[in-house]
Amino acid sequence: MGALSNAVAILRWARGREPDFGVSEVALGLAMPKSTASRLLKDMAVQGLLERDAATQRYRVGMLLLELGRQYRAGQPLVEAADAALIELTRRTGFATGISLLDGVEIVVLRSRPGTHPLQVVTPPGARSPAWANSTGRNLLARLPDAEIARRFSPYPALDRPNAPANFGQLMERIGRARARGFDESDDEALPGVAAVSVAIADPTSGDAMSLYVAFSGLHVNRQRRRELAAMLLDVKLRLIDRFGEETTAEPRRAHG
Amino acid sequence: MGALSNAVAILRWARGREPDFGVSEVALGLAMPKSTASRLLKDMAVQGLLERDAATQRYRVGMLLLELGRQYRAGQPLVEAADAALIELTRRTGFATGISLLDGVEIVVLRSRPGTHPLQVVTPPGARSPAWANSTGRNLLARLPDAEIARRFSPYPALDRPNAPANFGQLMERIGRARARGFDESDDEALPGVAAVSVAIADPTSGDAMSLYVAFSGLHVNRQRRRELAAMLLDVKLRLIDRFGEETTAEPRRAHG
DNA sequence: AACGCGGTTCCATTTTTCGGGACTAACCGA
């Protein structure tokens, strides 16, 4: 307990839910006395973590969090350089590009921009997606030792998308291909109709890995063009490695001893 | 005091500063005992508000905040519709577009995307900028009663940018023009070399105002083209009003009594 | 007018938080 942990519990609960919520909803959702929820939500709003719609009396995430969210990994040289290269790639090709990170068995979008070709879905920074049903995610998983991958995927999560790997064997097969080729592609997996190619790269000092992707409509981009895009991404990666150094071992956490 | 308000104080302090920070830095910056800072930072990291670089032992904003930041005003129909219209505008014209909000005498970017024309600066969501030195900001200020504007701008903030209004009189003159024309433009004001046109629109139910902008290089876009862009923005606004209704009175906060 | 619903306030009790100071680890220059 403690006010801080309760506040964070509220934030976590709110994440991914409907964008606004009331006192009772929170109290019910977190099995918390109404009085506690009321007081805490009010405090959080006073502090700026939340704001309150004057009309509906409902709470929503506050502007402070928008500002802080933007700071996440901002200023890391590799991130900024990669992002700049991807913006340039979008300019040249017209396709949507972005950077995403691995978190458990999901990926989180760090940076993104829409392309000029019509692509229905815009995946904004902060959005989550299943890592196993995503070229981006598999690329990041590919950097982990097999044992670690196995650990994360037991049990194997259910996801009703025909093109996504449906079991651990299929996933490892896709990961194997990604390891062999240095990039991965996906088509109509987690996001219907959306296809992507991506490469993974890691900061040699911190070891943090990220995946750079190009996304497009699966219907309008042929095999040949996808290969070209993969080549461009690999080129971006090479130039980044040239500038920032390569990361050899794929240790996500510090090596001990 | 209380853990929550201290935690938020740390977040506010961190906002806009260097992306990572240590215990002593925070303790010094917030005049807080080292022990409190140490304990609190650790707690915040455990909760996920912050994360800690294993190598440098320094703290930085956590992924949770990235995810929450994205939720800010997400799902509000007017915001999403406006953003979609602006993405389309970027597709058609190649210029950077975005949405920003007024906060005191500053604006905060809510949504943005780079254009395909080279424009040096990308102003990402969450970024702040002086409202008075910005077409976007003046448009939003223009919606307030003059008395409220006067209150916010006494004293008039210093800003060393030649093209920005240098005193309250100049600001009101620019705001007057914005009110008359229904849009505003800026060129080489807060952001060197960057020019923009923008229109303001408000949600008729909540009264929240936002400004839609198109940004471009001041050197490469002539007067005529700027007028065309302004017309396009006004058209977007009209279509949004058509769909969501107009907001007549410009009351940002609740009217009392 | 009674009821349900969402929200707030009160206040005694319990639980955290607070923070000075001692402590440890790493680093640096002599």
Add this chain to the structure above:
DNA sequence: TCGGTTAGTCCCGAAAAATGGAACCGCGTT
């Protein structure tokens, strides 16, 4: 190798804040 400095952690009694059950409020409904 030593002393000094800097960064961060830990301990623990005192003090302050969080908690939550119950009463209460206002509103729209039955």
